[in-house]
Amino acid sequence: MNVRCTQCGATIEPRADERLLTCPFCSTALVLDGSMTLFHELIEPTIGAAEATAHLRRFLGGGSTVADLDRKARLDEPRLELFPFWAFTIATGDGERVVLEPAAPSSLHGLQGLEVPAGATRPATGAGPPGGTLIEPEVPAETAREWLSTRFGESVAVRKTVLYHLPLYRTPYHFAGRAYMAAVDATSGKVFTADFPAKAESPFVLVAAVALVVFGIEGLVIGNLFLKALVYLVTAAPLLGLAWLTSRKV
Numbered sequence: 001m002n003v004r005c006t007q008c009g010a011t012i013e014p015r016a017d018e019r020l021l022t023c024p025f026c027s028t029a030l031v032l033d034g035s036m037t038l039f040h041e042l043i044e045p046t047i048g049a050a051e052a053t054a055h056l057r058r059f060l061g062g063g064s065t066v067a068d069l070d071r072k073a074r075l076d077e078p079r080l081e082l083f084p085f086w087a088f089t090i091a092t093g094d095g096e097r098v099v100l101e102p103a104a105p106s107s108l109h110g111l112q113g114l115e116v117p118a119g120a121t122r123p124a125t126g127a128g129p130p131g132g133t134l135i136e137p138e139v140p141a142e143t144a145r146e147w148l149s150t151r152f153g154e155s156v157a158v159r160k161t162v163l164y165h166l167p168l169y170r171t172p173y174h175f176a177g178r179a180y181m182a183a184v185d186a187t188s189g190k191v192f193t194a195d196f197p198a199k200a201e202s203p204f205v206l207v208a209a210v211a212l213v214v215f216g217i218e219g220l221v222i223g224n225l226f227l228k229a230l231v232y233l234v235t236a237a238p239l240l241g242l243a244w245l246t247s248r249k250v
């Protein structure tokens with residue numbers, strides 16, 4: 001099956017199962033999508049492995065994960081991976097923006113609808129940055145286009161579609177005998193996770209329930225308003241302490 005180069009129009013004969021190719025006539029990096037060729041671009045990593053690890057540690061130390069996870073988790077060595085996205089340049093009221101939809105399956109959350117600054121890319125050379133594992137695109141552009149429509153409506157105006165390879169640092173980590181997967185965008189430092197050891201909710205619910213019961217009983221038992229306020233104040237102290245302890249431990 002022959003295809004046409006998007007850049008120079010020359011006829012190219014790709015090898016079987018070859019998806020990423022370089023035009024032999026004009027050296028343009030292309031991706032084969034069905035019977036079409038589209039431009040293939042690459043984003044250079046701007047942060048190093050050590051910085052990526054620091055971003056992940058900051059995320060793990062944040063409020064949504066188990067307390068002190070940044071110190072308790074054991075992080076593996078980050079591996080640079082080039083993850084494929086279909087990058088759609090869409091027209092908006094105040095100009096254009098570039099929205100990414102993943103071109104390969106992934107367990108990481110938040111990869112859909114990612115936005116990147118326009119013009120941050122360069123044509124791919126095929127080899128990619130040193131040490132990076134190139135993930136082949138598997139999702140047709142048409143499928144990604146449908147996700148885009150779901151997000152922005154059927155009338156979304158796509159000005160340009162290219163294949164982007166975004167550098168991500170894959171950083172698996174271990175906590176309490178389980179392995180978790182995370183990745184850090186090697187250009188923005190944004191952290192993507194599959195699942196992570198989240199704060200358990202039940203201890204907080206329990207503290208709130210205890211507070212409700214204690215205040216309820218006090219309210220019923222004590223008639224004098226002044227006394228009631230005083231007792232409320234006295235009981236609030238240990239309850240707040242309990243809540244604080246819970247947030248430290250969980």
Ligand SMILES: [Zn+2]
Nearest residue numbers: 005008023026
């Ligand atoms: Zn060409």
